[in-house]
Amino acid sequence: MSLIVQKFGGTSVADTDKIRAAARKAVRAQQQGHQVVMVVSAMGKNTDVLVSLASEMSETPPAREMDMLLSTGEQVSVALVAMAIHGMGAKAVSLTGGQIGIRTDNSFTKARIQSISTARIERLLDEGNIVIAAGFQGIDEDLNITTLGRGGSDTTAVALAAVLGAETCEIYTDVDGVYTTDPRVLPEARHVGVISYDEMLELASLGAGVMHSRSIEFAKKFGVPIHVRSSFSDTEGTMIVAEPESASASVCGAALTRDEARITVLGVPDVPGTSLEIFSAISDRKIAVDMIVQNIGNDGRTDISFTVQHSDLESTLQAVSAAATQLGAVGITHDDQVSKVSVVGLGMAVQTGVAHKMFRALADAGVNIQMITTGEIKISVLVSRDQASNALRAVHQVFKLMDQPAERKSWAQIRAERHEKADVNTLVARLQSDALEELTLTGIDVMPNQARVTLRGVPDTPGIAADMFESVSEAGVFIDMIVQGIDGEDGRTSVSMTIPEKDLDTCLEVAKSLMKRHGLRDVQGGEGIAKVTVSGIGLRSHTNVGTIMFRALAGADINVQMINTSELQVNTVIDGKKAQIGRERLSAAFQEALR
Structure with missing residues (x-):
């Protein structure tokens, strides 16, 4: 049975109606024969509210306590998503980063993932559960709660997809994929069907807000296909993989x-x-x-x-x-x-x-x-x-960039032509490393x-x-x-x-x-x-x-x-x-x- 990871950002779980919509997507995927792991962010502006509360207590709150506080936003979301799935007649279990076994270093507010234990998730999946994982968080070796910083839920999702050997990692967001530039700035921006890891990595670090660069680094290192999709429609979205959409275009975005x-x-x-x-x-x-x-x-x-x-x-x-x-x-x-x-x-x-x-x-x-x-x-x-x-x-x-390239490939074409180029032994060694996010x-x-x-x-x-x-x-x-x-x-x-x-x-x-x-x-x-x-x-x-x-x-x-x-x-x-x-x-x- 294939496994997929679905990540839902804050706008995708901003209220109870959107939480139910996210839950339906997960249940539908399970009914189609997939094992499903969901990674969920804090609801809407919940994190901003928590940051504001912290600022009322202290001008310079301790980083450790900020992580303790901010991690609660995702815990609210995962519990509510699990309840919604149960209400639809399916089985679900919510887990914090620590309960999953996501081990990080102790760089509070900017922690890096060192290892992930998959045993508990795999057992729960085999029992027929949809597993809902709290994004953005883990624990260090002293069991302190840590957070992964900006884009942390994306990083959690791709990291789980890597260690679990997922078929794909679906990133659900408030846009329907990657564009040649920000369509809010240039309405003529074109939707891109496929983009390479390297191109997306550069664009992410240069201001493209769809994905954070750390999650793309993870995907490239472990060969995880990422599917960026809209939470609010069933449009195709954008695949982020090793190959580009067009080999003839000099510029993609x-x-x-x-x-x-x-x-x-x-x-x-x-x-x-x-x-x-x-x-x-x-x-x-x-x-x-x-x-x-x-x-x-x-x-x-x-x-x-x-x-x-x-x-x-x-x-x-x-x-x-x-x-x-x-x-x-x-x-x-x-x-x-x-x-x-x-x-x-x-x-x-x-x-x-x-x-x-x-x-x-x-x-x-x-x-x-x-x-x-x-x-x-x-x-x-x-x-x-x-x-x-x-x-x-x-x-x-x-x-x-507003025009379609003369020669372009869909994800279906790339997948049909694809040959496994990665050295399997190298990937296994990386996954078994005691520092998954280490520089490579x-x-x-x-x-x-x-x-x-x-x-x-x-x-x-x-x-x-x-x-x-x-x-x-x-x-x-x-x-x-x-x-x-x-x-x-x-x-x-x-x-x-x-x-x-x-x-x-x-x-x-x-x-x-x-x-x-x-x-x-x-x-x-x-x-x-x-x-x-x-x-x-x-x-x-x-x-x-x-x-x-x-x-x-x-x-x-x-x-x-x-x-x-x-x-x-x-x-x-x-x-x-x-x-x-x-x-x-x-x-x-x-x-x-x-x-």
């Missing part, structure tokens, strides 16, 4: 992260260990850093810019101020009126021209780009918040024989980035990494790109013509560099990844010249002569971290 904040540490010494000091201070506060741009140094100093969620700005500034003082940095600036606009697609990995097409669309819309980072399947730009919606619309239109590396790679070109003092004017990358592309030069960051305090920026070493002279000629055309301060080039890439699952959500990397490189006296990040990769540019030792040090560091 666009995302807007509206409430970002940018911090720039000015004039830090361009020596090994600088990045370690800054990002370890942030990591110690469990703050997730998003865009990171460290550009090429000048006169022995460099600027490092990065973004965090607006809500983390004050805490981040406190952490960075101490590190900047210790390093002897010139100063710190920040901007809390910025937003991030991104495009994502597996097709970017094999198709050229995506970046300058995006930049031209933004220029034509009069949108100025403040920062740029690129990944293998993602391009993100930082823009002024008042231009964010226009920027999103511009990129959505230029990639024709998929590779540490070196790209040698690279060069970089840096354009300094780029005016704060729309269209220059588009002109730059169109000109370089027309010269036949393939661009790999692109980073754009703040260049001093006069509003100008600095843009660096990595290219094959053989194309350095050609690219420098183009750059010098751009300098004359746009009044840039300077153009610099350098060869003999290498890109070192760490790829894996959980690179962003594990906030200590950067610290591990920078400590390993600093320990080998290796200076980081450039950085860019994505959900799937962290790329650093270093001296090509030290690339191999850098790779060895990183391999050793992450092997130790994963033990």
Whole structure:
């Protein structure tokens, strides 16, 4: 008998009528021959009410007591759902996270799952019960109740689907699937039938609100198919699996992260260990850093810019101020009126021209780009918040995301063609691990024989980035990494790109013509560099990844010249002569971290 996991979010169990509707879906699935595990969130705004009560008691309530309090919301929901199922003549048992056997670490309010005991659930299922599990919670080794943080019920559902070997994990929500962008912002957004784990992982971290990135990490690691469906209709929804909907499309979706904040540490010494000091201070506060741009140094100093969620700005500034003082940095600036606009697609990995097409669309819309980072399947730009919606619309239109791809596959087609690609032994080993949510590396790679070109003092004017990358592309030069960051305090920026070493002279000629055309301060080039890439699952959500990397490189006296990040990769540019030792040090560091 097949098993499915059904997760119902807060809006799906907001009142007794919706609870009964959710219960009917579970009973119907059982009547169709499935064993059913439901994962349920707190009712509607119940969690907000509990948070408000806590704030009346204390301005800074203890994290342990917050978890004790917040976990009660899900306990109310699961009990009511079980009662509704009993009222329909079926059998059901509700369980808290602790009763299930979900063991976590002791990071209150942000706990990570270490193991799940399946014996009790399997026994109850075999007895004919629908099992209703409280999402968002577990217990640590001292039996303290812990909560999993934002998106915790999604994570619970996918984790249970993984350990129970479920056929699929159905996520019921107030939308009918994944769209090419947020339809509340752009009504022309198109519904997507199938999306890959990697694409969804990037979109989830970039502001797409349907799924949280931790749950997608779990699904990718253990090969769990996720079916995002509406709680209020029987429409098909969206399947999240390993394969994309279309192999021919360069971009599958666009995302807007509206409430970002940018911090720039000015004039830090361009020596090994600088990045370690800054990002370890942030990591110690469990703050997730998003865009990171460290550009090429000048006169022995460099600027490092990065973004965090607006809500983390004050805490981040406190952490960075101490590190900047210790390093002897010139100063710190920040901007809390910025937003991030991104495009994502597996097709970017094999198709050229995506970046300058995006930049031209933004220029034509009069949108100025403040920062740029690129990944293998993602391009993100930082823009002024008042231009964010226009920027999103511009990129959505230029990639024709409102139109169906010429070639697209349904989930039924993918399932019919599918061959089991995962190494079964590897999956079993992961499931038996004592830390299910541990960071999982998929590779540490070196790209040698690279060069970089840096354009300094780029005016704060729309269209220059588009002109730059169109000109370089027309010269036949393939661009790999692109980073754009703040260049001093006069509003100008600095843009660096990595290219094959053989194309350095050609690219420098183009750059010098751009300098004359746009009044840039300077153009610099350098060869003999290498890109070192760490790829894996959980690179962003594990906030200590950067610290591990920078400590390993600093320990080998290796200076980081450039950085860019994505959900799937962290790329650093270093001296090509030290690339191999850098790779060895990183391999050793992450092997130790994963033990």
